[in-house]
Amino acid sequence: MRDAILHGDASVQRRAIAKAITLLESTRAQHRAQGDALLTALLPYTGKSLRLGFSGVPGVGKSTLIEALGLYLIDQGRRVAVLTIDPSSSVSGGSILGDKTRMEKLSMHEQAFIRPSPSSGTLGGVAEKTREAMLVCEAAGYDIVIVETVGVGQSEVAVAGMTDMLVLMQLPNAGDDLQAIKKGVLELADLVLINKADIDADAATRAQAQISSGLQLTEIHGHASAHPQPQAAAGAQRAAHWQPRVITSSALHGQGIDTLWAAVREFQTLQMANGAFHTRRQSQALAWMWQRIDAGLKQSFKNHPAVRQQLPQLSAAVQSGQIAASTAARHLLAAAVGEVPTD
Amino acid sequence: MRDAILHGDASVQRRAIAKAITLLESTRAQHRAQGDALLTALLPYTGKSLRLGFSGVPGVGKSTLIEALGLYLIDQGRRVAVLTIDPSSSVSGGSILGDKTRMEKLSMHEQAFIRPSPSSGTLGGVAEKTREAMLVCEAAGYDIVIVETVGVGQSEVAVAGMTDMLVLMQLPNAGDDLQAIKKGVLELADLVLINKADIDADAATRAQAQISSGLQLTEIHGHASAHPQPQAAAGAQRAAHWQPRVITSSALHGQGIDTLWAAVREFQTLQMANGAFHTRRQSQALAWMWQRIDAGLKQSFKNHPAVRQQLPQLSAAVQSGQIAASTAARHLLAAAVGEVPTD
Known part of the structure; x- marks a missing residue:
């Protein structure tokens, strides 16, 4: 696919691009791995x-x-x-x-x-x-x-x-x-x-x-x-x-x-x-990495069994003012990552 | 401390408030626990x-x-x-x-x-x-x-x-x-x-x-x-x-x-x-909880040994365009939480 994308003639190339994007859009782990490999191969270009x-x-x-x-x-x-x-x-x-x-x-x-x-x-x-x-x-x-x-x-x-x-x-x-x-x-x-x-x-x-x-x-x-x-x-x-x-x-x-x-x-x-052109691209790439990390951390947090169990009640308690937001956050973090942040 | 804050006369109360805030500002785990308990006791008021x-x-x-x-x-x-x-x-x-x-x-x-x-x-x-x-x-x-x-x-x-x-x-x-x-x-x-x-x-x-x-x-x-x-x-x-x-x-x-x-x-x-007054407070409390959770997740991520080891090289590689930001994010997440997000 890499070669067709890089060197194919117009119609071959367009089909290869479409296929590559479909691969990258897939959420299946196997496709994700193939997509990562393709992306890494294309990056120099x-x-x-x-x-x-x-x-x-x-x-x-x-x-x-x-x-x-x-x-x-x-x-x-x-x-x-x-x-x-x-x-x-x-x-x-x-x-x-x-x-x-x-x-x-x-x-x-x-x-x-x-x-x-x-x-x-x-x-x-x-x-x-x-x-x-x-x-x-x-x-x-x-x-x-x-x-x-x-x-x-x-x-x-x-x-x-x-x-x-x-x-x-x-x-x-x-x-x-x-x-x-x-x-x-x-x-x-x-x-x-x-x-x-x-x-x-x-x-x-x-x-x-x-x-x-x-x-x-x-x-x-x-x-x-x-x-x-x-x-x-x-x-x-x-x-x-x-x-x-x-x-x-x-x-x-x-x-x-x-x-x-x-x-x-x-x-x-x-x-x-x-x-500024170059600097903007560098900071975009880094910001992008951190955004994906934040999203991934939040997703894995929400999937954690202890969080799934406690989140509904704690959210309701925070909204109704029964428990402080920071206290609820610390409870949930302790349950999910076994660690209480100090700041 | 709770009673002095709630019912103390002016000068006793001011000293108690100052002390309580100092306790809440402390980053020591023991103070944090005491602070949480105090906050929970004060919340109804x-x-x-x-x-x-x-x-x-x-x-x-x-x-x-x-x-x-x-x-x-x-x-x-x-x-x-x-x-x-x-x-x-x-x-x-x-x-x-x-x-x-x-x-x-x-x-x-x-x-x-x-x-x-x-x-x-x-x-x-x-x-x-x-x-x-x-x-x-x-x-x-x-x-x-x-x-x-x-x-x-x-x-x-x-x-x-x-x-x-x-x-x-x-x-x-x-x-x-x-x-x-x-x-x-x-x-x-x-x-x-x-x-x-x-x-x-x-x-x-x-x-x-x-x-x-x-x-x-x-x-x-x-x-x-x-x-x-x-x-x-x-x-x-x-x-x-x-x-x-x-x-x-x-x-x-x-x-x-x-x-x-x-x-x-x-x-x-x-x-x-x-x-709107009430609604704003409710959503502030919930947003606050999630902000603290996000910050806590990020901190525990950055403290993870595998992340500490790999982050500098991966950040540099992302900035220089050698590796895609999303690929780097997935590597780091897999190392830290053993799980690759699908979205």
Whole structure:
């Protein structure tokens, strides 16, 4: 499979990539071991793509934009992979992103590879699989890997934690009450793209001004903070030495794609020159390892017989104020790992 | 100690509280057990105070404001406890908050109890001790417990996660470039207080308008989100059904204290009537338990001999891209808990 991924011709390669990702998505221990071995074999060939994240609410036009951008890049001789993290698919069984009918032109193109969100697992699990799929696409020589997510939850943090640049998509009426910007997401954006600008040019201009001032308001003087934010702990942090930009587009009419791509290139050139590009990837990898460790520890804790037995009563007792939260935590930890933490 | 805390006269009680907190701050296993027993004995008497959080950068005037508010409340026949979380004291050994010379008048008052930040431990550990100290003060019948922190790190999230209402303090030039609002902190504030309004009334008015619009921009439509934010996971979430307010004060001249207190009372009345007050406390307690469990699991993981041996090389290999983060996580988990997570 490794050779087909690295050196296969277009159709052989695409089939091999799809197969590899399916293997990596499997939860069977044997597949997991094979997947690890494959990933380790591919790793020396990864890291050369530009990893681009896109986030935005349903209806903002992500698919249209990504398809237009993808075709634009292919026109320039580049190869493009598109991966999706859809937090709704694991919860509801359905998918907000409605993968079936999306990006028809791009998906038929030989120089493109499109993979929908894994349809089961926690967000952490889905994100892990997407991250591994990204590495497979990189090894296969895709120049740009786009990771897309819907802006309804924590998935932006996951995407920001695995990409070089996060583009947040907004509708022109972004300043209005209903179309608000979600908690903490604005702080992660390296670029804000106001799409569908054609439907209301005035609103788009207003939104551009409002979001620009909002971005300034959330600028940080806390980079040297002793205690990182939870988002930073997830490896998701807006680029240093970069003033996030707000631009407009109308993907349906192919407008703004060149401006978007120019901004992306400028970002990439700057970040590579000042070393931030490399540093971000290193800290993402390490943060990712710790996230998986934390998730694994919690899972094995929850599976522990003594915890399974005591957790329901202790949780209820904590909620009703009969027992202090810290006391309950110590009881459960002592039962599970036979050790009481001292701090 | 329990009886002295619950029923002692002013000076006996204050000494008993101080002693109890020292016991709870101890990391010795024997003290920990005694502390747990004391806490369990006090728990039935807790929960009746109003828990008020204050956050702001050094120089914003927190001590002056809290002292003025404290004396105002004591004048009204209330008892006030002030606790501090200073993330800098554990890192540098010094303290940004400079506890020694602060709140002289309030600290001398019989109806007040003031306790500086524990001077060692991680932020999580310090926050846990502060939370436990808060319970002791509640059992002793303090009507209002104020938890103060300096706005330079994650400590606001910890404070928001243990209080009923978070007040974010700002200087009048808050809209300017240097005095920016930190990542995600604005989203936690139930009330923003622009202090030192007397030094520049125009700037204070401008800041009030800017912050108000910033607050609207960060309003959420994600309350029903399938995947909570990391801050929500820490039990820190701005109150529902409440439009955060921006008011001005000049603590040095005693101006704005009555407006502040009126807003706090309005908030409390509303939140109690709609049930949000109770719900917030319940979810804080549960979130707190899980935070301590996570921290404990991670600590026992890091102490595991196999992890101590393998972690340095694996971390380096992940950073340099020789091994996938997820593979390294699985290796380490298998070594520590003998179990490979499937998701």
